[in-house]
Amino acid sequence: MFDFSRNITILFDHSKWDYSQLTDPNGFQWKVGITPFSNIQIVIGSWIMYFVVIIRLKIYMKNQRNPFTLRLVVATHNLFLCILSAIMFGYSVIDLFNRWLERGIGECFCTSDESSLKGRLFYITYIYYLSKFIELIDTVILVLKKKEIIFLHWYHHSIVILMVWSWLQDANMYASMGMIANTFIHIFMYYYYFVAVLGRSVWFKVNIFIYIYIVTVFIYSIYSILYIKNSKLSRSHVNN
Template sequence: MEYITPITQMIDNFTWDSNTPLSSWVFPASTSVTYLVVVFLLKQFMKNRKPMSLKGVSIIHNFNLILLSFAMMAGVLEAAYRQALEEGPFSLICERTPFAVQGRIGFWIYVFYLSKYYELFDTVLLALKKKPLIFLHVFHHMAMVPITWQWLNDQWLVGSWWCTFVNSFIHTIMYYYYLQTSLGNDCWFKKYITTAQIVQFLTGTAMVGYWFTIRNKENCQGGLAPAIVSFTVNSVFILLFIKFYINSYKKGPAASRPKKE
């Protein structure tokens, strides 16, 4: 007989509803606005000050995100595998129920949503270090909190589980890179992280595009609004990341660091 731990039971029985912490639209909306205000204020605050080192904080922050990203990657992949065995692989690309983002797979998508709040601290560190805050960085961080909330609120599975998996996979490597640079070490693969980010958005856009073509025919139950928003934002990210890649790696020997998503 399989022993069910309280944690396993909590994950398996996860439910997204009005009682779930940070489930109200007020949280992602206010966070995105507050984030932009804080970015502006930090830039003004640091304008005539010397950059802060924050080496210890950066090491802890990047190490935390390596562990968190790996846990989300492994967790959602295992949950998707279980669902494929129980409900068939097609259930991962076409929601068979209007409550598809629940249970084990919903739990890891929810953790991914929560992680986007924590990742906003990336910008705080960059601002205090007086590192460049490019539009791509700020826009990405600002957008991901309401987007991931919408996945859960509208119970849209196809794009949400895949993005949780592939984004967490890339972030595991990316934050390892940032950990190494925080420690003063150099890494040879920074160019390939940006390439992987572009591939991530291309695969996500392709999956959502396919979902659009089968949605009515197969009666997929996921919400239409998050699919439209994610497809649109993904398309913008593809253009922005390609532009970043060209500017960073094709215009001279001094390549920029890979963008922190």
């Protein structure tokens, strides 16, 4: 007979999770199966749950005559993510800048020193990873308010979890800049949503920051490719 509870436990095995990593920024080191929520099954499971919940909610709301206002819930959600984004952005900038000063700009892109692939910068990336699960609530709110959800919204919220998981799994140093750019935009984006739900206006246009983000990521991506390519060429010349 199929033991549902036992198989779910195996699928989401958390028996070896080291919860002390949640409160130890300086000693943090990503280890799949050891770091809480690091199992790839968690990512896949979150996708399944995300799509099932959203589809079921959409069916329910189709028969619901009036959308929910959720003013307090939405305001709290957006304010929390705004503050969290600001904290992640601030610490990431400080730690990446210190890494640059101590090890050189090359260490902001890649490193061969495995002993440096731990600590607060990677802990912040881990918190950033966890925040992507919280951001799934964005979609729930939209559905409950009977707002249209485009495919890009679904795709972005689901795939970004796997993307950040891969950053941690592969210890990608250059991903830190992506996190910095994204959290910077999210500070203003979630602040805008927070203020908007309170019925107030803001002094800036969110679209401007989105454009800045896109341009910044594009420039950084090109620079990263050229830097890594140049580094490989330099190493090949040295070896020859």
